[in-house]
Each structure stands twice: as structure tokens, then as C-alpha cells.
Amino acid sequence: MALEIPEVVIDRLPVYGRALDLLKQQGREVVNSQELGERLGVTPAQIRKDLSYFGRFGKQGRGYNVARLLDELNQILGLTREWSMVLVGVGQLGRAILAYDGFTPQGFRIIAAFDDDPNIIGTTVDGHLITSVDELAATLLERHAEIGIVAVPGATAQGVIDSMVASGVKAILNYAPIAAQAPPHVRIKDIDPVLALQSMTFYIKDQD
Amino acid sequence: MALEIPEVVIDRLPVYGRALDLLKQQGREVVNSQELGERLGVTPAQIRKDLSYFGRFGKQGRGYNVARLLDELNQILGLTREWSMVLVGVGQLGRAILAYDGFTPQGFRIIAAFDDDPNIIGTTVDGHLITSVDELAATLLERHAEIGIVAVPGATAQGVIDSMVASGVKAILNYAPIAAQAPPHVRIKDIDPVLALQSMTFYIKDQD
DNA sequence: GCTACATTGTGCGCGCGTGCGCAATCACGA
DNA sequence: TCGTGATTGCGCACGCGCGCACAATGTAGC
Known part of the structure; x- marks a missing residue:
């Protein structure tokens, strides 16, 4: 499946992570691709497509669990270690x-x-x-x-x-x-x- | 002609300019797209294509005049002023x-x-x-x-x-x-x- | 001046990234 | 339990940038 992931996608993941970090600090539990996209100047489709390279992290009708998605991204990028x-x-x-x-x-x-x-x-x-x-x-x-x-x-x-x-x-x-x-x-x-x-x-x- | 120039092209021009600057300091008068490409990790075709958006600056059989091309790039990028x-x-x-x-x-x-x-x-x-x-x-x-x-x-x-x-x-x-x-x-x-x-x-x- | 050689400029096709649009799916309320 | 509404995941097509390959063109030597 995820055999060849474009480098541009990898470059965007930390940007998503940073926004999620901020949302988490603000106490937000759920966010959808539209709001995330508006904050970052990226289309919602872009975000969903990027994430789909790595799995299915969202719930239809609700959006993404902020803490969960942040953890997933950190895992993907190798940011769980020093x-x-x-x-x-x-x-x-x-x-x-x-x-x-x-x-x-x-x-x-x-x-x-x-x-x-x-x-x-x-x-x-x-x-x-x-x-x-x-x-x-x-x-x-x-x-x-x-x-x-x-x-x-x-x-x-x-x-x-x-x-x-x-x-x-x-x-x-x-x-x-x-x-x-x-x-x-x-x-x-x-x-x-x-x-x-x-x-x-x-x-x-x-x-x- | 040059009505819609991709931003990636504009981003590469200063890189070319820097390499030309270095060549000029070394006293080089002429350089071809192949050597320039090798120094920068870019294909020669890329360089020629990028430059062709703005004009014809090279001479067939010889290459590009270093000082001349550098001036042209500075002109294009607006680097002739402070x-x-x-x-x-x-x-x-x-x-x-x-x-x-x-x-x-x-x-x-x-x-x-x-x-x-x-x-x-x-x-x-x-x-x-x-x-x-x-x-x-x-x-x-x-x-x-x-x-x-x-x-x-x-x-x-x-x-x-x-x-x-x-x-x-x-x-x-x-x-x-x-x-x-x-x-x-x-x-x-x-x-x-x-x-x-x-x-x-x-x-x-x-x-x- | 003519020939051989080198290198540019560019038309064209390929491949890839982007975003549309929709079907699939989940939450929630009645 | 069922219906409604919202949002995801993704197939697909469009568009764009990259590089190939060749014709055009200038150089240099004889």
C-alpha cells in the first residue's frame, strides 16, 4: 500500500502535527479536515489524502480525535523518541x-x-x-x-x-x-x- | 510568452545565481548547463528549460557567459537594486x-x-x-x-x-x-x- | 569558406501531485 | 431501532512540471 510516499506529503505532516499540538493545548478533542485546512492554508482534501497514505485515523461524521491523530503522526515521523x-x-x-x-x-x-x-x-x-x-x-x-x-x-x-x-x-x-x-x-x-x-x-x- | 512562470522555477534562479557568482569569482568566463547542473544537483535540461522562460542567454556549442547570465538573473529577480x-x-x-x-x-x-x-x-x-x-x-x-x-x-x-x-x-x-x-x-x-x-x-x- | 563538433532551446510525452465528487460509514436523536 | 446529517476515505481525471530527444545554431579548426 504505502510503498512510495511523495516527499511533499512527508514535509506537510509536521505542519499538521504542530496545528494539532496547538489544538490539544487548547483542550480541543476533535477537529475535522475543513477547520484544520483553514488554519493551515491547505485544502481539506489535501489533508485527508495525505493521511490516507498511512491509515484511517478519522471517524465519518465527526472528524479526527486530536490527541490520537497527533500520536499517529509522531509515530509515523519517528518523533516518539529523542x-x-x-x-x-x-x-x-x-x-x-x-x-x-x-x-x-x-x-x-x-x-x-x-x-x-x-x-x-x-x-x-x-x-x-x-x-x-x-x-x-x-x-x-x-x-x-x-x-x-x-x-x-x-x-x-x-x-x-x-x-x-x-x-x-x-x-x-x-x-x-x-x-x-x-x-x-x-x-x-x-x-x-x-x-x-x-x-x-x-x-x-x-x-x- | 512568459505569462505564467512556475514558482519552483523562480525558487531555483537564486541557486543558479549563487553558483554563477562563485564561478565568476574563480575567473571562469563560460559554463555549460551540464557542469552547472552537476554542481547543483540539477539536470542540465532543467536549467535550460528554466532559463528559456526568460530568453535565450546561451550560445550553442559554447555554453553561457558567466558574467552575462549572472547579470540577466539579477535583472529578472530584481536584485540590481537595494x-x-x-x-x-x-x-x-x-x-x-x-x-x-x-x-x-x-x-x-x-x-x-x-x-x-x-x-x-x-x-x-x-x-x-x-x-x-x-x-x-x-x-x-x-x-x-x-x-x-x-x-x-x-x-x-x-x-x-x-x-x-x-x-x-x-x-x-x-x-x-x-x-x-x-x-x-x-x-x-x-x-x-x-x-x-x-x-x-x-x-x-x-x-x- | 567549409566541415565537424559541441551545446543550446524547445516540442512533446510521461508521471506525479492535487482536488473533485461520491459512496461508505459513523454519531446522534427520536 | 431506525433515520438523518455530517464527514471521512478514495477512485478518478485534470493539470503541471520534469526530462528526453532532436533540430537549430554557433564555434573552432583546417
Whole structure:
């Protein structure tokens, strides 16, 4: 049945999950695809189709049980466990990532942070002792981490990614402004505000 | 001819532009679609098709003049001018955004920064005097800005977005973890590392 | 100037994602 | 227990984006 699920579908599931989380906090027990769709700017059919890839979670005539559907989505996405991450690059951006309080509640924990600046190595940032990037591989041998975060300048980013891949990291969140290369079995997502800005200007450049 | 250009195409153009920029810095004068595609993980046909929406920029048998194509792309995307931005939210994330040196070289300048914390208002961060968010509208009346950056917690983000829209901002870069709503004439792009992580775990949760 | 070669620009078909529309199904009230 | 109303799950068709494959076209060498 669910042998080939489009990546766009997977990308939308966390969005549904976040909305359900909010509804749950508000004490809502049931929600239908129409209301969920309105909140997220998605058609109700889209939501129902997406969910149907994984099973039948709703009840006709009522809708979806909020807590139940949220649990199902977390199960599907693998969010019922903790995920360990390593951060490379403790500049201004890296510090903001270390300080960000949105990862932990969702089960993502930074277990080690690395840099190549001797002035930073050995210091403690937000409770994390900064280690030399040369020890990345050694550290990952004893303390396993599935996810790597790249917050270094573009020039050194690909090298960092290669090291992570070699050390068995399975997914990478890349903040560096490069077209990162990785083997097929390693997932990569880019966070790139400049690209986002540069495509928006196309649409607004001729307004008023 | 170019009456309806897919948004995915527009999203790829800045990626091409960045690669061309790099090639130009390396002194390359000509590049063909095959090499460009290999560097970016895109098929050569994709690149040629995308570019054909806007004109004929290549020469058969040779390829594309790097500097020429880069200029054309910048023209198409509206990157030949400066863009003014306002930032709302000067917490850890906002500070990292203010400190980020990747915006200015691409023509994006933050002209004002706002927060609602009395302890922060009046201070100077990276050369920017932090103003009360209550003065957002008034400030935008005298100093025009086309783009808004939202770096506040999710709970207050939609309100900030509404204010920006009311003040004539035409594009918004949203770092808050919400499904932001805005009228159709205002472009929005979300920067959301947690969503990126939560979709990647789907693919890596059953590995090894 | 002519030939051989390389690379673009694009018509076309394939495949996939989206949303419509309806039958199936469940809750609830009488 | 039965009927009514609401909402899901999903078959199907439409439309769009992607990439193939080839003709068009420019380059370079002789």
C-alpha cells in the first residue's frame, strides 16, 4: 500500500502535527479536515489524502480525535523518541542555535558543539563545552548522534558535511549558503534566508 | 510568452545565481548547463528549460557567459537594486540576524529593528538602535521598507505580521514557528528548522 | 569558406501531485 | 431501532512540471 510516499506529503505532516499540538493545548478533542485546512492554508482534501497514505485515523461524521491523530503522526515521523544532534560552528548563528528553546520540547537535543577557532574551543556556551572540530569523528564514536547541524561559513561547509557523513550522521541541517553534496542515504535540508529573499523580490519588484 | 512562470522555477534562479557568482569569482568566463547542473544537483535540461522562460542567454556549442547570465538573473529577480528590511524581535535569534553578514553583499539591508522588551528598547545592537514595536507603523511611514523579518515567539508573530502588512510591507521572512496568514499580495517565506528536522526523521528512523 | 563538433532551446510525452465528487460509514436523536 | 446529517476515505481525471530527444545554431579548426 504505502510503498512510495511523495516527499511533499512527508514535509506537510509536521505542519499538521504542530496545528494539532496547538489544538490539544487548547483542550480541543476533535477537529475535522475543513477547520484544520483553514488554519493551515491547505485544502481539506489535501489533508485527508495525505493521511490516507498511512491509515484511517478519522471517524465519518465527526472528524479526527486530536490527541490520537497527533500520536499517529509522531509515530509515523519517528518523533516518539529523542534525537541527538551535533553542532559545528559556534559563531553568532551557532550561538543562536544553541540558545534556541524550540528544539528540546520536540525531542531534538544538541549533545556536542564544535568549532575551529582556538579562542572559542574550551569555552562554555549555554552549558555546552565547545570542542575542536578535529575531534568530531572521535566524539561521534563514543557518543552517537543521528543529526548534524552545519553553521559554518560556506567555504568550509562541504568539508564539515563530508566529516559528518563519514562519522555516520544520517541527516544534516545545513545553514551554510552552499549547494551541499551528500550521498543518497544521508538526508539534507537547507536553511537559507538569502535564497528565500532573492526569490520573493521577483514578485514584489514591480508592485505599486 | 512568459505569462505564467512556475514558482519552483523562480525558487531555483537564486541557486543558479549563487553558483554563477562563485564561478565568476574563480575567473571562469563560460559554463555549460551540464557542469552547472552537476554542481547543483540539477539536470542540465532543467536549467535550460528554466532559463528559456526568460530568453535565450546561451550560445550553442559554447555554453553561457558567466558574467552575462549572472547579470540577466539579477535583472529578472530584481536584485540590481537595494532592498530595505525591518526586523521585529531582537532576542538571540534577532541578534544573530542583525549580525549576519550575508544579507548586505546581496543588497539586503536592515534599516530598523524593533522589540517589545523595555530592557532592550533604546539599546544599540550591531549599530542598530532598538525601537519599540509600537512605533513600527510610524517608522515605516517615514522610512520605507519593502521586506519584514519576523523573529518573535510564535504567540505574538501573527500580530507582528498583521502590523507589517498594514504598513505596506510587501514580503515577509518569517522565523516564527506558525502557519502565518497574509493577504495574497504579500509574499511570505517561512524559515523553520524544526519542521525540517521533523520531516527528515521520517527517512532515517528505520536505518541500520 | 567549409566541415565537424559541441551545446543550446524547445516540442512533446510521461508521471506525479492535487482536488473533485461520491459512496461508505459513523454519531446522534427520536 | 431506525433515520438523518455530517464527514471521512478514495477512485478518478485534470493539470503541471520534469526530462528526453532532436533540430537549430554557433564555434573552432583546417
